[in-house]
Amino acid sequence: MTSDVAATTTNAGLFARAQEVIPGGVNSPVRAFRAVGGTPYFVQRALGPHVWDAEGRRLLDLVQSYGAIIAGHAHPVIVEAIQAAAAGGTSYGAPTEREVLLAEEIRSRVPACERVRLVSSGTEATMSALRMARGATGRDRIVKFAGNYHGHSDSLLAEAGSAVALIEADPDHPTAVPGSAGVPAGAVADTVVVPYNQVPTLDETVACVIVEPVAANMGLVAPVPGFLAGLRRECDRVGALLIFDEVITGFRLGRGGAQERYGVTPDLSCFGKVIGGGLNVGAFGGRAAVMDQLAPLGPVYQAGTLSGNPLATAAGLAALSLLDAEAYDTLAGGAARLGQGIEAALTAAGIGCRVPVEGALVGLHLGAEVPVDYDGARTTDTALYAALFHALLDRGVALAPGPYEILFPGLAHDDDVVDEVLSVVAEAATAVVAVGAR
Ligand code: PLP
Secondary structure, three states, X not given: OOHHHHHOOOHHHHHHHHHHHOHHHOOOHHHHOOOOOOOOOOEEEEXXXXXXXXXXXXXXXXXXXXXXXXXXXXXXXXXXXXXXXXXXXXXXXXXXXXXXXXXXXXXXXXXOOOEEEEEOOHHHHHHHHHHHHHHHHOOOEEEEEOOOOOOOOHHHOOOOOOOHHHHHOOOOOOOOOOOOXXXXXXXXXXXXXXXXXXXXXXXXXXXXXXXXOOEOOOOOEOOOOXXXXXXXXXXXXXXXXXEEEOOOOOOOOOOOHHHHHHOOOOOEEEEOHHHHOOOOOEEEEEOHHHHOOEOOOOOEOOOOOOOOOHHHHHHHHHHHHOOOHHHHHHHHHHHHHHHHHHHHHHHHOOOOOEOOEEOOEEOOXXXXXXXXXXXXXXXXOHHHHHHHHHHHHHOOEEOOOOOOOOEOOOOOOOHHHHHHHHHHHHHXXXXXXXXXXX
């Protein structure tokens, strides 16, 4: 360590240094607090439902790495698995048994994944699934839904919700549509964006429809009855593939993810977050007839130096080992209590809100109606979110620093933790109302 490094012990000091060397001071835009203002906290360590910042302050964390953590931070079973794996080497460039075990585990929970390919992020999973669908159908067009985020690959950023919404809304960057500067027109020429929760009419030029079966990047928007089944029917009618992006819903909504919960089977599924136990794993899988067109069996190329990494697969297997039926009941029960409690506390303070809950997922919409699409989601009061975010953070509760993100209560958020969150929410709401931020 240089003396410079040792001297920096404040969040502001670290952020200042970070901005000198990392664009915006962060390695993923939402972390920079641009949507809520202020200085990001730098995490020093974490345990269970808590993180500690660079100043030694303990925060009750509802971010949980945007859903990559489900059993609480530094869960001993996962930490031990990673430590044991690391002692055996960190990457080989040759196959390992744990890759087979993780793929088998995914297939046992999500039977539609007859074949699974491991990658290193959710972005890679969706990007590869698109190529797979295009290669398998020989068609180019893809259909995505406004407000659905599928990672940062070129063809999927248009109207992608999450932090992309902030770039699209920024008057200083009028050329940023579709989603980002630097995306060539050609890369999105075959991307069609349609409203969420409406079944589009397809034609025979469409390779695939990709959807978040429960949308979790425009707040939380559940599929209306018939939407997912309608997509299945419409894809079948024209011979397009249906891709479920279960990077958030997979292994979190329940054992078999959204496809099990809603009884609709996609051709391809994408995963990430939970299946890496906090390390870098993504996966895509589907029917053998489609997946077997991947290299080395078929002509669709996809590869990765660190794919199926031995630490990441160890962490993922350990995380999944904690997720039995009882765990999903606990997760859903905790999320329901949290969601109902937040809605009650905010409403009691006079803040109009809707707090949708779907399994273990909790949204926070600062408006009168539960949204069903991106237009509805964007009616959330973003200034009020920023005020509430800071009022909570000042009192030791961390939400994600963006109005379109959701809350990720996990197994570490037991009844006592939820009670603590709810009493802080009540206090914060009163404080926000008192200063007239609403
Ligand atoms: N798909 C969905 C639904 C996501 O929420 C995300 C990330 O938040 C991704 C894909 C991209 O995953 P990653 O950030 O691991 O690349």
